[in-house]
Every structure is written in C-alpha cells, then in structure tokens.
Amino acid sequence: MSSFQKGIYVELSHNFQIIEMSAKSATIFYTPSELCKTNRLITIVKFFSLAHRIFSSHYSIVGYRNDRPAVFLDRDGTIIEDTGFVSSVEQVVPIEVAFEAVRLLNQHGFVVVVVSNQSGVARGYFDEKTVEEINEYIEKIFARRGAVIDKFYFCPHYAGGSVEKYAVDCPCRKPNTGMIERAKRELGVRPVLVIGDRESDILLGKNVGVPAVLVLTGIGARQDEKTKSLADYVASDILDGVKWFLKHFER
C-alpha cells in the first residue's frame, strides 16, 4: 500500500467503522463526523474503491455497489420550513422530524441527496453563493444531529426570472430530471424515491420512474387533489414518508 492510500485510510477511519466482517463479506457503516465535513461523498467513493483493493482478495464488500440506492429529498417545505425564498442562514428552520428521517435513511444504507429549485437566484433575490452557504449550513446542523446529507444539488434557473443569465428553461428545474441524472452520473447512485411538498416533486418522481411521496408540510397541504392522487403516498411529514417507504421498499 502506498503512503497516499494509507493516508486516505487513516483519515477516513474517523468516519467509517467496519461493523461486521466475515470470511466472505465486510459491512461498513458510515458515521458523520465534524472531522470530515467537506467532499464527503467523494471521500466515500474513494474509501470504498480503496477498501475494494484492500479487501477484495479476501472479502466481498456488501453495502456498497456502484448503484447504491438514493433517496431524493426536496429542501424547502420538506427538510426545512418553507419560509418563502430562504435567503440567509438565519431563515433556516429545520423541520424537527427530518433529523430522524434522514438518520433512518442513513441507517438503512440509502444515499441522501437534496434536490432543490432555487428560482430566487433567477429572480434576483439572492445569488448562487448564498444558496451554497445555506446548503452547507443545513448539512452541518443535520450532521450535528447524526443525520448525513450526502449531497445537495440546486437549480438556480427560471424562465420567467429577471436575471438574464438564469432566465432559461433548464433541464434541471424540477419536474425535469436533470439534477437526478447528474447525481446518477456523479455519485453512481440509483434513484429509488422522491419526497417533496409540491406537484413538481411528485412529477419528478414520475418522470424518473420511482415512487413519489407528497409531504403535507411546507405547502404540501395546499396542493390540489390531482397532485395528491398522483403521489404514491401522502405523508403528514418526511418521517411518516420515510417510514412508509422503508416498509414497502425492496432492494
């Protein structure tokens, strides 16, 4: 093993525990740590490719394949309150049950990805950097509660926006599937579920061909009957939705 590989392994030992190892398999459990906040997902991939190399002659690793199941969560109204164009970290109010919901998904081995339309950028309310800061803040407060969000994607575009650069019809804007396609490419994941509080979230699930859960938090309760009937499940909140999913999902 080269010193470079060794370095990665030592660094990651803070975050990864091998919780079970038999002659045939190793189960690896990921725990969040303040020590490794950045590029977490990239690090996971590196770790596993390294782990593959280390163990492959003796063990096959379960719990990681190139098509790990991923759950796609909406942000505003689903994991944090929809206070209307959240434009600073001060406006971030987490939905309390979302911590447990994300923890449950972590424990069951799902990659957790947040996908969010942020048309406030195209409307000139805030810039992309602000969205990134808010997302980093959300990631941190969730990590502190033991809930790991692996990756955030957002679409700053909106055809009706006032900032010319962003006033375009974007293939990433939900219900278009661009952000999920990107996650599949970049993270090597397989989408299995979408949860959100808007029609666009439910249609996103339909467009990707995975179950879609409508939550009644955010503006979910104000969605019309058509959207509610289109959803595979109407949940009181994200925790209810995740529990429903875990009961029905088959790997």
Ligand SMILES: [Mg+2]
């Ligand atoms: Mg929403």
Ligand SMILES: [Zn+2]
């Ligand atoms: Zn976009």
